[in-house]
Amino acid sequence: MSEYSPDNWVVLKITFADEPVFYKVLAGWSGGYTQGDSWKLNSGITKVEKHGDYYIFHGESGSTYSCHKNQYTVRMNTAGILQKLQDTFPDNLELMNESTDWTNLV
Helix, strand or coil, X not given: CCEECCCEEEEEEEXXXXXXXXXXXXXXXXXXXXXXXXXXXXXXXXXXXXXXXXXXXXXXXXXXXXXXXXXXXXXXXXXXXXXXXXXXXXXXXEECCCCXXXXXXX
């Protein structure tokens, strides 16, 4: 089981005909001078907990993403992959609004 704490994050709603709706965290980390930016797309949200200023997103793979509530944003580290996903699945992908009640997501 892996634990991640991204610098920024968003939630994607994914829908395909005749399949249940599912949600994924798109997480980003800002690299420094010696390391580049990076991103991860989780395996699918199964549970969400709120702990203070953080939301803990549990994934299908067992991984958790500890996401600060004030870091819900798209930055350069995730903008390219988000655009590629939106171009590939224009009718199946929705960027969730940051005012969403994450604890009632699933």
